[in-house]
Amino acid sequence: MNTVKLIELAKTIRSKNAGTDRITFDIIFRGKENYDLVKNSKVITKESMAKLYQIDEDRISDFVEFDPAFAIKFTIKRLLPSGSPGEGDVFGCQQYPPLLDIDIPLN
């Protein structure tokens, strides 16, 4: 099966604090075609994201396919609030890289 990396399909892949207790992930596509390809592939789901980040599914507070922005968005609960002692990403902005290499099947 031919596949393509998510990094090749998405315009923006980012993570960022959503308040002090959560990190939100945005995968945004430039157009409907790539968005639909990824959305319909069902490769990116609440389950698969929990598996990728090795967390229980209930740590994912939101998972949304957001058609108006051609975007898939999910949010992870932090174990400790941002900037707590021992915590390494105050802005939550470097938690997305594992998404870049996700293989998306081409039909």
Place this chain on the structure above:
Amino acid sequence: MKKKELRIICPNGHLGFSPTKEDSFWIGAETKPDYYCSDSGSDDIGPGPLGDDKSTSLYVWQKHDLEMMLLASREQGVPMIIGSAGDTGTNSRVDMYIQIIKDLAKEHKITKFKLAYFYSEVDKEYLRNKMNNGVEIEGLDSRTNLTMEELDGTERIVAVAGVHPYIKALDMGADVIIGGRSSDIAIFAAPAIREGFPEDLSYYLGKVLECASFCAEPYGAKESVIGTITQDDVKVTAMAPWQRCTVASVAGHAMYERSNPYYEYFAGGLIDMSDCVYEQYDEKTARITNMKYVPIEGKVKVKLEGSTKIGEMYIGIAGIRDPYTIKHIEKVIEMAREQVKQRFGENGYELHYRIYGKNGVMGDLEPIKEIKSHELCIIIEGIAPTKEMAEEVAMTGTRQIFYARLPEVKGTAGTAAFVVDEVLPATPAYIWSMNHTVEVDDPLELFDVKLIEIGE
């Protein structure tokens, strides 16, 4: 008669955090916007600045950004609004910004104008009384309701203002407003609501403008954007010659920094963006319609942010190149921890290691388990009740990496490379202890707006 349109310029998504880019600001200023608005704070910066009551931005950058906005707005005779002064919006930060405005007015011999300000800090006694009277301080984002113990432990609390104190300040005739901690969107929504524009459009205007050029593409922060509100729509235009506000950039930004792309909450209600319609209006402008304002049922709830001190902190840095040591890094750290334990026991301090080259950035969320780096950097945080103890915890935790007694290590002169052979004093360690809301009878009860006159 209702105004046809109102134009607001936002030069910076977090004023002072990194200097505003001047070219796009002056391009925007030349078009004579009706308001100059910017927020200057965020809870992104962690609990340290709030707890320690200091800015994380540099004073020279804060002054630089305020100077541009003050000069342009005073010359054009239109209001300037700053929210969440000095990163945290604490009282001392509001006072500091007022002083900067006074200094600038003197330096530039600006003629008399009115400055309104309000504080956001919340007295613990106020909340204690509420709690004693049965009012729950409700936790946000899965947090439990506030306990008396958590309240007692909290060092400093700010309330996040909605549009209310800003509208009051404008009613009082303010030319410049310096606000304490505020919802970013309120800073922009307040003037629009006050001038008779619909609330759903006004709040959305705030949402789209609050991060300045983050709603434009290509990516580039600290550039100015102008939002235009009419009775029917919101339009947002990039001012930098190389940036555009597109359907994609604006729709994408609308979900920025929020758990859920549909709703944005603030004191007084929420905006529902589920059915927003985005259109390309012209080359550099996107048009947005069909958002909904949903006012809160019952009393207004104001968000509270609180920071609790954990202890004094020192930071150590150790570099490792020896492949055998890298392979056994967890063992090395375990041995270093053991040395600290022998000196200080199990409790009464915190010692944290982050191993860059392994999972320093992502910690437990890191899917890559195998170390592929030929070198590692270890950051050691030592936290304790006193500076002396924190220094010793961090120093022991760092230097014992240097003395790691691995059985087969070849380099017996030291198993770590130091940039500096010392541990560095850091701002004390804090934790966000409050991400809650409190019900208020009057949306202004936590925000007392005052007016002063400045200038010659």
